[in-house]
Amino acid sequence: MKPSSLRHLFSLDHKLIAKQFLFSGLLFLFVGGILAMMIRWQWAFPGSPVPLLGPLLLRGSGGAISPATYTTIFTMHGLIMIFFAITPILIGGFGTYCIPLLIGARSLAFPFLSAASFWTFALSLVLVVLSFFGELGGASAGWTSYPPLSTRIGTPGGGQTLMTAAIFITGLSTVMGGINQVTTVIRCRAPGMTYLRMPLTVWGLWLTAILNVLFVPVLCAAAFLLLLDRVSGTQFFVAGASAVNGGGDPILFQHLFWIFGHPEVYILILPAWGMVGDLLSFFSRKPASWYRGTVYAMCAVTMLSALVYGHHMFVSGMSPLLGQGFMLLTLIISVPAEVMFLNWLRTLWRGSIHLRSPMLFALGTIFVFGVGGLSGTYLGATTTDVYLHDTLFVVGHFHLTMAAASFLGSLAAIHFWFPKMFGRLMDERLARAHFAITLVLITLVFSGQLVAGFAGQGRRLFDPYQYDFLRHLRPLNRWTSIGAFLLFGGQLLFVYNFFHSLYAGELAGPNPWRVGTLEWTVASPPPIHNFDVVPTVLRGPHELADPQVLTALGRDWIGQAEALPGEASASEPGAANPVLA
Amino acid sequence: MPHDASVDGWRIDQLLHSTSAFVLVLFLVMLGWMLLSVLRHHERQKAHFDRGDSPRGIAAVLGVSAALFLTMDGHLFVGSVRAWRDVFGNFAAAEKRPGAVRIEVNAHQWAWTARYAGPDGRFNTSDDIVTLGEIVVPQGAPVIFQLVSTDVIHGFNVPNLRVKMDAVPGMVTQVWLEAKETGEFEIACAQHCGINHYKMKGKLIVLPRDDWEQWAAAASANSASAYDESDSEGHWGWDWAAHAKLR
Numbered sequence: 001m002k003p004s005s006l007r008h009l010f011s012l013d014h015k016l017i018a019k020q021f022l023f024s025g026l027l028f029l030f031v032g033g034i035l036a037m038m039i040r041w042q043w044a045f046p047g048s049p050v051p052l053l054g055p056l057l058l059r060g061s062g063g064a065i066s067p068a069t070y071t072t073i074f075t076m077h078g079l080i081m082i083f084f085a086i087t088p089i090l091i092g093g094f095g096t097y098c099i100p101l102l103i104g105a106r107s108l109a110f111p112f113l114s115a116a117s118f119w120t121f122a123l124s125l126v127l128v129v130l131s132f133f134g135e136l137g138g139a140s141a142g143w144t145s146y147p148p149l150s151t152r153i154g155t156p157g158g159g160q161t162l163m164t165a166a167i168f169i170t171g172l173s174t175v176m177g178g179i180n181q182v183t184t185v186i187r188c189r190a191p192g193m194t195y196l197r198m199p200l201t202v203w204g205l206w207l208t209a210i211l212n213v214l215f216v217p218v219l220c221a222a223a224f225l226l227l228l229d230r231v232s233g234t235q236f237f238v239a240g241a242s243a244v245n246g247g248g249d250p251i252l253f254q255h256l257f258w259i260f261g262h263p264e265v266y267i268l269i270l271p272a273w274g275m276v277g278d279l280l281s282f283f284s285r286k287p288a289s290w291y292r293g294t295v296y297a298m299c300a301v302t303m304l305s306a307l308v309y310g311h312h313m314f315v316s317g318m319s320p321l322l323g324q325g326f327m328l329l330t331l332i333i334s335v336p337a338e339v340m341f342l343n344w345l346r347t348l349w350r351g352s353i354h355l356r357s358p359m360l361f362a363l364g365t366i367f368v369f370g371v372g373g374l375s376g377t378y379l380g381a382t383t384t385d386v387y388l389h390d391t392l393f394v395v396g397h398f399h400l401t402m403a404a405a406s407f408l409g410s411l412a413a414i415h416f417w418f419p420k421m422f423g424r425l426m427d428e429r430l431a432r433a434h435f436a437i438t439l440v441l442i443t444l445v446f447s448g449q450l451v452a453g454f455a456g457q458g459r460r461l462f463d464p465y466q467y468d469f470l471r472h473l474r475p476l477n478r479w480t481s482i483g484a485f486l487l488f489g490g491q492l493l494f495v496y497n498f499f500h501s502l503y504a505g506e507l508a509g510p511n512p513w514r515v516g517t518l519e520w521t522v523a524s525p526p527p528i529h530n531f532d533v534v535p536t537v538l539r540g541p542h543e544l545a546d547p548q549v550l551t552a553l554g555r556d557w558i559g560q561a562e563a564l565p566g567e568a569s570a571s572e573p574g575a576a577n578p579v580l581a
Numbered sequence: 582m583p584h585d586a587s588v589d590g591w592r593i594d595q596l597l598h599s600t601s602a603f604v605l606v607l608f609l610v611m612l613g614w615m616l617l618s619v620l621r622h623h624e625r626q627k628a629h630f631d632r633g634d635s636p637r638g639i640a641a642v643l644g645v646s647a648a649l650f651l652t653m654d655g656h657l658f659v660g661s662v663r664a665w666r667d668v669f670g671n672f673a674a675a676e677k678r679p680g681a682v683r684i685e686v687n688a689h690q691w692a693w694t695a696r697y698a699g700p701d702g703r704f705n706t707s708d709d710i711v712t713l714g715e716i717v718v719p720q721g722a723p724v725i726f727q728l729v730s731t732d733v734i735h736g737f738n739v740p741n742l743r744v745k746m747d748a749v750p751g752m753v754t755q756v757w758l759e760a761k762e763t764g765e766f767e768i769a770c771a772q773h774c775g776i777n778h779y780k781m782k783g784k785l786i787v788l789p790r791d792d793w794e795q796w797a798a799a800a801s802a803n804s805a806s807a808y809d810e811s812d813s814e815g816h817w818g819w820d821w822a823a824h825a826k827l828r
Contacts, residue, residue, distance in 0.1 A: 067776045067777060067779065068776045071773070071775070071776055071778075140775075140776075141773070142773045146733075146734055146772070146773075147733075148732065148733045148734070148750055149733040149734065149773065149774060149775060153732060153733065154732070154733045154774075154775055155775075238750075239749075239750050239751025239752070248751075249751060250734060250749060250750060250751065251749060251752070284622070284628060285624075285628040286628040286629060286630060286631060287630070287631070287632045287633070288633075289631070289632070289633025289634075289638070290632070290633045290634045290638060290639060290642060291632070291634070292634065293634070293639060293642060315736065315745050315746050315747050315771075316747045316749065316754075317746070317747060317749055317752060317754035320665055320670040323665075324661075324662055324665070327658060327661060327662075328658060331650070331654035331657065331658055332650070332654075334649070334650060334654055335646050335647070335650050338645070338646040338649055338650070339642055339643065339646050341611075342641075342642045342645060342646065343633065343642065345611070345614050345615070345618070346633050346638070346642070347633070348614075348615065348618035348619070348622065349614075349618055349622065350622055350628070350629035350631065351618070351622045351626075351628045351629070352622060352623075352624050352625075352626050352627055352628035353618065353619055353622050353623055353624060353626075354624045355619065355623075355624070363615065363619070366615075367611075367612075367615065370608070370611045371608065374604045374607055374608055375604070377600055377603070377604060377653065377654070377657065378597060378600055380654075380657070381596070381657045381658065381660075381661040382661050382665055383592065383593055383596055383660065383661040383664045383665060383669065384593060384596050384597050384600065384657070384661065386593060386669070386743065386744070386745050387582075387593050387594075387597065387740075387743055387745070388597075389736075389745055389771065390736055390738070390745070390771040390772060391771075454582060455582060455583070456582060456583050456740040458738070458769055458770075458771055459773075460773040460778060460779075461778070461779040462778070462779040463779050464779070466779055466780060466782060467767050467769060467782065468767060469583045469740060469741070469767055544628065544630075545627075545628040545629070545630040546630055547630055556628065
């Protein structure tokens, strides 16, 4: 390798590190997707050999999935999608890419830390891959890794140990990235970029980073203690009646896990919320409706996110009083979510809606999030949760809110910032076809899970049809699976479009979408230092369709740092940077 | 949903269905609004400059959110708290009712073992009835289950009776039900507990009261002959009273 390309590989440029995160995330999204297809195959045709993949990966069992392999598949699907696909795409990728560019900074606050974050993450990826080949099998305790199942008592395999270590290490990477992003937003905003002039994207990413810094260490602690239980004979989480005589407490792990785990679902969706808030405004060509309300709502969700985790443990023997408290807090979190949602809907109203690909994916995001959010109502209450707990209804719910919404949100982000990242536009017609296929099928697939769960189908069942009361669900599951296979196949359109546009897309120019946030004032792709002159910000991010601007400039948008004729362009630095606008 | 064979399951079903009505209406409003916006305000239309932060706009957003919270969430909250207070969490009343049956369940990879106190009313004695995989209960009487696990976490789940509770190593959890109908119902494990989680099936057999009494008497007489004083593993039962004030 030439020294120059080595320097390239270990670059400190946030834009390049972001691409490294993005590409690793997309690669593992593909791996996680393959695993999902295998799960769907098992539910549709239990015990029959998996076509294409079976002969390749499952030679030992004649191409069919065995119960042991199945437990590894769903465990790894969950862990990979959450920690090694969505997290690197939205937070590692777009967080690292967008934050400096959107706030007018020349880099992240700690360039070396962001590179360290990526290479720590890369190390955890190696462990993930190795874990598949662990002695006595891969990780198989479910993504939640509840002990005692996740200790050596339930899963003696080396894969589980490697995955526990991988989670710990990727947690370190996320905390490093989080500290960097939090600091960057607080310290590196351009003059005039007050908190309430930041694009909603930055708000979403910043709140995410704050949650990461606060709660991922809790996950790291839980993973570390679990690792000690596995390798050095401690008994933090091993309790037992007769068979195992530990002094620990398995429920303690659940508390630690969900104190992290519930903020985590907001960690995964807040970036998409922010982006969607901006995109709906940009492509409706009017300001985001009640911007401050959306910001406050996102802050409120962030604060409440850690106070509701108990609803994951309603049937774990929790005190009913505690259950009621968590139920109330959980239902309260619906209020800021509704405020934000209504603001999105009001942004659309009386706009001039340009249905370009980023807008389509943004609309898709709020649609699946709406369906998923509504389905969550049932799960927040103790009584209704008793019936639905641990069924596919829960699985469908969190796939709609967390998987489908952040997946479509990621696609919106990719289609929107692709021209900035690579200087070329993606093909609009292919993108529209890809969008239509994806939205219809993703809604059907996860709604199919909701229906199966409402009918009582438990999650993580190798063969649900062992139970008489579930036997009639086989056709439903089979159709849902067929939808999932088509959904997976439809992503080929995206893969083709992505790589083809990388080399042959139409040249984008600095501002193809005609919007005013700072990243669109620089070349596409931006120079290594981002801004030749650090801009002085004069206004908020969504100044669209302002009649004054229309008369003065003859266009419906104005840059955040662009002065109207007669407006003072650079006020004194001291006065231009109050904390709030 | 599987057929409800319990006396109180309707409380859960009713809440589920009334919530569904709310959810369906909101879904249609959301979909309608999105479609209408996209169709009416397409790109050939001029955008209307509006920041949406007029006092009226804000009041509308907050008002709608608050109204939704008070109706939909309020309904669910009140319904849940009531059902829990009166029925599902009210073990004291269930224990007091005549004919109440107490059963200790030991969940383990990958089966359910149940223990009845027998005629002496005390657990872990020679007249205990111990069954594997099948739990026989009388119709029309509260049946209180205390659950433990001796390996990993399991989930005691009887969908037809709308009952679900985890069995956690190191602690005792409890749940109760009352069957309205006789018949055989499947017990499923709700919590991933290892490779054969999907096979951790049991059967809940509901008999008319008289038949159940007969069964219990016969089973208890049999169990004395199977009792082995020296088999310490077999004495996994516990003193019920010690756990009377469970969470």
